[in-house]
Amino acid sequence: MSFPPQAFVSSSGGARPVLGHVNLMPDTLIANATLDDLRAIVRSMVASATPGITQALTAAARERFTQTAHLYSGGGIPTPPSSAGSSPDSASAAGDYPLLTPFGPTAHMQDLLRRARALYGSGMGFASLRYVRVRDACLLAHAVRATLGLRWDAEGEDALSETLALLDADIAQAIQSCKEEVDSGRVAVWDDARSAVGDVRAALRECQADFASRGRKQSACACAGEREFPFERAVVSLNYWDVPT
Structure with a gap:
């Protein structure tokens, strides 16, 4: 089953990604790729200059880091x-x-x-x-x-x-x-x-x-x-x- 791609919605804090389900194949990749492979893949995606991809990456990172702040x-x-x-x-x-x-x-x-x-x-x-x-x-x-x-x-x-x-x-x-x-x-x-x-x-x-x-x-x-x-x-x-x- 396929799922719709990420979309952006406007909010008072600026554009932020609406995160849906991860497709089965990409999730399999994420779960099994080595850390070095994942870093290379992400760097390649950012370097591609695809509109909005850097903003989506950093927005998702900020959300994750905010959720895990209590661990520190x-x-x-x-x-x-x-x-x-x-x-x-x-x-x-x-x-x-x-x-x-x-x-x-x-x-x-x-x-x-x-x-x-x-x-x-x-x-x-x-x-x-x-x-x-x-x-x-x-x-x-x-x-x-x-x-x-x-x-x-x-x-x-x-x-x-x-x-x-x-x-x-x-x-x-x-x-x-x-x-x-x-x-x-x-x-x-x-x-x-x-x-x-x-x-x-x-x-x-x-x-x-x-x-x-x-x-x-x-x-x-x-x-x-x-x-x-x-x-x-x-x-x-x-x-x-x-x-x-």
Whole structure:
């Protein structure tokens, strides 16, 4: 049996897809294709420039991510942490579970960054900074705070430096996504948007103060004072933009 194709209807929030049943054959494809195959297929569809296909993809993604937001309470981590790569005294001040250790990022940091990238990539920039309506789901703000008081080990220096550089770029990309969210008129609750931006701005200031303090005291490790603040790009992005009032 075949089903009608997707259609769009107008609503106060803009055009959104009306999702019906999935045909048997496409559903079989989706259920059995590998993750790499599905990514290649979706990229090919988006690259085809078929009218409305990108909007349909991102709208469906936003709906899905909104439905699953409650899974990310507790700092943006959906599952309990494993013991690998962490120890009880390595938990950061940002939450109960460590995202960073002296030897590098944990699997939970990678999970958090993937979730944040999916959010800002689908046009949910503010949510990628912080899920305001979900308890403790701070995402990128949480990741910044994971650096507070972190002791660096020579063995993990390269991995930590790379992770913080990526986090810096992610925040800048998320701010760009926030701008597009504002321009498209998709901000539902302005106070939530301001709260999300305010939280990541506060986290960056805390991190700046922490790095400055360590530079003065030389207390974290032998070379701690020589480390530069890692989030300059993120700070610049926020210095030149704020949520409209």
